[in-house]
Amino acid sequence: MTLWRTFVSGLVTLIVVVGLAADVRAETARAEIARQSTLEDVLKRGVLRVGFSTFVPWGMQAKDGEFVGFEIDVARRLAEDMGVKAEFVPTKWDGIIPALLTGKFDIIIGGMGIRPQRNLKVNFSIPYEYTGMAIVANKAKAAGFKTLADFNKPGVIVAVRLGTTAQEAAQNFLPKAEIRPFNDEAQAILELVNGRAHAMVASAPLPRIQAAQHPDKLFLPLGDADFTREPIGFAVRKGDPDFLNFLDNWIRATNSLGWLDARFKYWFETEDWKGLVE
Numbered sequence: 390m391t392l393w394r395t396f397v398s399g400l401v402t403l404i405v406v407v408g409l410a411a412d413v414r415a416e417t418a419r420a421e422i423a424r425q426s427t428l429e430d431v432l433k434r435g436v437l438r439v440g441f442s443t444f445v446p447w448g449m450q451a452k453d454g455e456f457v458g459f460e461i462d463v464a465r466r467l468a469e470d471m472g473v474k475a476e477f478v479p480t481k482w483d484g485i486i487p488a489l490l491t492g493k494f495d496i497i498i499g500g501m502g503i504r505p506q507r508n509l510k511v512n513f514s515i516p517y518e519y520t521g522m523a524i525v526a527n528k529a530k531a532a533g534f535k536t537l538a539d540f541n542k543p544g545v546i547v548a549v550r551l552g553t554t555a556q557e558a559a560q561n562f563l564p565k566a567e568i569r570p571f572n573d574e575a576q577a578i579l580e581l582v583n584g585r586a587h588a589m590v591a592s593a594p595l596p597r598i599q600a601a602q603h604p605d606k607l608f609l610p611l612g613d614a615d616f617t618r619e620p621i622g623f624a625v626r627k628g629d630p631d632f633l634n635f636l637d638n639w640i641r642a643t644n645s646l647g648w649l650d651a652r653f654k655y656w657f658e659t660e661d662w663k664g665l666v667e
Contacts, residue, residue, distance in 0.1 A: 427495050427625060428632040437468040437475050440489055441499035442482040444574060445595050446656045448499060451665045459656040463517070464498045466648065467639060483552035483572065486510055490626060496636075497624035500592060502554040504619075512629070513622035514636040517644070518653055521615025522558040525596035525607050526588040527581055534610050540588055541565045548577040548586040558617050559590040582606055594657050601660075 431437050441448045441460055448458040456477050468475035478494045489497055489511060500520065503513045526534055534540060540547060541563045549556040551570035559568045569586060571577040574595075581589045582603055589596065593615050600607045623636050643649050656662060 425628065426631040427629050428635055431471065431473055431495055435473050437464070437471060437473050437496065438478055438494035439464045439468075439475055440478050440480050440485055440494035440497045442480055442485055444500055444592065445598060446662065447592075448477075448479075449666050452667075457662065457665050459518075459652055460498050460500060462652045462656075463649070466643070467498070467636075470639060470643075481572065482550065486624070489624060495625070496632075500621055501624050502619040503622045504554065504557075507624070510627075511624040512627050512633055513624055514633060515640055516620035516622050517640045517649055518621045519618055520592050520621055521619065522555055522590055522617040523593045523596040523609070523613075523615045524588050524590050524611055525581065525599050526610045527584050527586065528606055528608050530584050531587045531608075531610065534587070537562055537611070537616060539610070543567075545588070546586040548580045548589040550574050550577055550591065553592075554617075554619060555590045555592060562616065563590075598660075 441456075441464070443449055444458075446458050447460045448456060451457045456479075461477070464475045464477070476494075478488075480488050480493070482499075485497055485499065485501075486507065488494065497511075501507070501513075502520070503516065507513075524537070524540070526540075531540070531545075542565055545563070545566040546569055547559050547563055547566050548569050548571060549559050551572050556568065556570055559566070566587075569580070571580065574591070577586075577589055577591075578599060580586045581599075584606075588610070589599070596609060597613060600609050623640075625632055625636070640649075
């Protein structure tokens with residue numbers, strides 16, 4: 390009997406020790422996740438650092454030097470709901486993912502389409518908006534062009550911004566044309582307006598805005614129609630489930646209030662904001 394009691398006592402002790410060890414490991418794991426969490430860093434710092442690149446009307450510099458646009462509104466509202474300030478870090482588009490990965494900012498809020506190739510490097514939130522590609526053409530150079538097929542021919546030059554989904558869409562839909570990429574959006578527009586390109590592919594509503602600004606030189610061969618539809622998400626570094634969980638639920642909650650839709654309509658379906666930048 391004494392031997393049996395000793396055995397049982399030892400077994401209970403072993404179970405307690407194993408249980409305590411498991412609790413310690415779980416607590417250590419939780420502490421490690423918290424230590425690596427961008428969300429915790431942002432809350433402690435009191436500042437959400439936002440990487441973006443200028444795209445009309447996603448993010449632009451106003452006449453007074455401040456940044457304005459749909460993404461700027463989104464970033465400011467996100468920071469406000471976190472109880473912190475938003476700090477904007479303008480970054481060249483072709484280097485924006487490497488800049489995120491090296492810690493120059495906490496999140497990309499810049500009209501970034503959710504693409505499998507990008508998802509290999511970063512994690513995306515659920516979509517907070519959708520956009521599409523549209524095409525604007527030079528009246529003289531693309532006279533008579535009415536369909537995408539008209540632009541999908543050798544000798545046709547299509548301007549795009551380097552590293553964007555516009556470049557990918559142009560390559561996919563217009564494989565026979567010459568796709569000419571530019572680092573800056575303004576350079577691509579200038580190429581088109583000056584007649585050195587037949588057309589430009591870009592996210593809506595930029596083609597419509599450019600056609601309205603240059604009615605004597607540019608037109609919309611497809612009308613107001615977009616020829617793609619792509620989801621837009623926040624991009625964050627991998628291995629950060631807390632931050633991603635917060636962002637996904639923020640999008641769900643903010644969408645339920647209609648705020649995101651209202652701001653999107655303001656920036657993409659009206660021109661009430663043009664006085665801020667012109």
